[in-house]
Amino acid sequence: MEGVTDAPRAIAVVTNRKSGTNARDRDAVDRAMAEFGRDRARLYTWAPKHQKIEEVVDRALEDGADTVVAAGGDGTAMAVAGALLGKSAAFAVLPLGTFNYFARGLGLPEDPAEAARAVLDAPAHPIRVGQVNGTVFLNNASLGIYPAVLKQRESVYARYGRRRIMAHWSAAQTFMKFQRPMHLQIEADGREIEARTPLLFVSRSAFQLEKFGLSGAEAISEDGFAVLIARGETRADLFRTALRLCTRSAVEGRDYDFLAARHLRVRSSKSRSLLAYDGEKRLSPSPFEFRMSRAPLTIRLPQGASG
Structure with missing residues (x-):
């Protein structure tokens, strides 16, 4: 250039x-x-x-x-x-x-x-x-429990300082407050999917996926998104999945569903949802458009x- x-x-x-x-x-x-x-x-x-x-x-x-x-x-x-x-x-x-x-x-x-x-x-x-509703993200963007973790993390950091152990503690606190999964309508490269899930995770970081033993690195190398749809509807499910992520033992088809896509359109049953992108967050209106930058x-x- x-x-x-x-x-x-x-x-x-x-x-x-x-x-x-x-x-x-x-x-x-x-x-x-x-x-x-x-x-x-x-x-x-x-x-x-x-x-x-x-x-x-x-x-x-x-x-x-x-x-x-x-x-x-x-x-x-x-x-x-x-x-x-x-x-x-x-x-x-x-x-x-x-x-x-x-x-x-x-x-x-x-x-x-x-x-x-x-x-x-x-x-x-x-x-x-990657871009979501026009905003660039480098690692990931998500809906559901992870944006809620980031919101909780702010108050934990303000009280105890910015340390990785505090980030993990804020996740545990958020899981304890969890009530019900999201209802999402997902269009991925023309495919239509309905999902009840506590977390939709759209990744552009092969490093992050490999660190936790998750599927999707190949989709990222092919200039697309690795889309992970978490399974689970209870607090116990969340803690179980978190433990499996920490031990690199989460399994596709049991703990999460995976799909590769270059364009993703996601509608939530709520008119506005908390959206996270690379550690930042904002309350945004549905639908959510994920696409690769031109x-x-x-x-x-x-x-x-x-x-």
């Missing part, structure tokens, strides 16, 4: 003021900036409550950036990627979040300074990304990683 060079020459590092407020994150960004080189890299701060990410990215591009690096977790990566979709600059990530699925899926080290060194050596590579996202793909 015009404007993208084999090696980054002008790097914009975008930090999310909401998520990067502690000293550890500030030190990590400083070390990454030193690896990039102060003469080549410039820091931009995004305050989500006060400005659109598109404004920050456009300013970086106007300043001459050929590579825009999201310094944060999966939510920050998703936002920056959405603003760069179809633009003449490459996208890269410094992992500073709780899980960092996208960065880990690329094979990037979780240490930001080491990740910065990998980005410097990474050639540009165009990919297609415009490409150019990413810095580390040597040896698969796009």
Whole structure:
């Protein structure tokens, strides 16, 4: 793509003021900036409550950036990627979040300074990304119990801090409040399906699926979605499935149903439902349209990683 060079020459590092407020994150960004080189890299701060990410990215591009690096977790990566979709600059990530699925899926080290060194050596590579109702997501989007877990997680993080163990605790709390599964009408590449399920999970991350021993990596490699429809109608079912996920023993046909699709249209019996995408969430009206992006996202793909 015009404007993208084999090696980054002008790097914009975008930090999310909401998520990067502690000293550890500030030190990590400083070390990454030193690896990039102060003469080549410039820091931009995004305050989500006060400005659109598109404004920050456009300013970086106007300043001459050929590579825009999201310094944060999966939510920050998703936002920056959405603003760069179809633009003449490459996208890269410094992992500073709780899980960092996208960065880990690329094979990037979780240490930001080491990740910065990998980005410097990474050639540009165009990919297609997922979209739900026009919003980009890099890892997954979902309806049902997982968005509810994210909502609970916010209050747990606010009280106890952003740690992975707290994320697991918020899931257990949400399961205890579970009442009934969703009723969904699903159209997947022309096929019509009705489902009663506690979770519809639409994945674009082969890394995430493989981590939990789930089906679907092949669908993602073929530029489609891996769609998982969880089985279960009780709290006991949820805890049983969660245990099987943790032990990589969940089985297609017993714990979940799987289908591959490039276009998905989902109607809920509720007029509005909580939608999750890459760790973010919003209350959205039904139906939900999942499709692959028409415009490409150019990413810095580390040597040896698969796009």
